[in-house]
Amino acid sequence: MAEVAAGLSIGQVAERTGLSVHALRFYEQQGIFVSPVRRGAAGRRVYSQDDVDWLEVCIILRASGMPLPALRRYTELVREGAGNEEERLALMREHHGRVTDQIGRLAQSLDLITFKVGVYEDLLDQNGQV
């Protein structure tokens, strides 16, 4: 607990989140942190648990295909604080729609793929039985 309270190094955050240290610096440069990352001795980044929690949200949004500019915009809105919930909602709704569509498209593609797998399985079964 004391270890976390003291803040995390970039390496520790990389380990915890699965992001590379490169990606963490890149995200920071891209404005993907709600509050500026603190700096410790010799200018080293010191991450708080909040930073890590936020990164975990970001990772999920990225994993679902949200582009960095949208993620940056969302971060800005959160940074600005209460009062812009309409825009946050709009942004999330749009992303929700995109993800839903994408799942639909993948499910449709999966039908063809499943069908093809079946075709080859049948074909090989028949040959096996001859």
Place this chain on the structure above:
Amino acid sequence: MAEVAAGLSIGQVAERTGLSVHALRFYEQQGIFVSPVRRGAAGRRVYSQDDVDWLEVCIILRASGMPLPALRRYTELVREGAGNEEERLALMREHHGRVTDQIGRLAQSLDLITFKVGVYEDLLDQNGQV
């Protein structure tokens, strides 16, 4: 009907498939056609209905995230003809697994996104009622 029997130009195929003429030439160069695309007067590409049918399969595989090298490999297998169904099956099964995983991951992400949308909706509802 006669119009189709005569073969299609690259522009017509682009229109029918939604791929760009650039993409069609690129796919050809990448070996994504089972049989070489025929050429007509002045070296112009002439596509058969089979070509278009194959492209439609390719489009679905690409839409589900199959990388071009895998698609090329699959094309090669089909080009070689009967006898390599095990490898085709393996390839399709692998892709099936990837797509299933991807749908799973997206569905999980969608949970968070749906939750966030709910949070903002509630927040705005409350404000509206005050």
Place this chain on the structure above:
DNA sequence: CTAGGAGCTGGAGTCGGCTCTAGGTCAACC
């Protein structure tokens, strides 16, 4: 006191999948 390891910066490089450009051929219309 030096060697290693983690971190820093700015900027270049990579990769996948197209997309576009330059410069040309050809057929058809006015």
Place this chain on the structure above:
DNA sequence: GGTTGACCTAGAGCCGACTCCAGCTCCTAG
């Protein structure tokens, strides 16, 4: 006979999202 417009080739360029590199600073351990 001049202008479209669709097509051709080879190759350059682009975009997103990292990833890596050079050259530096620190701290710690042997």
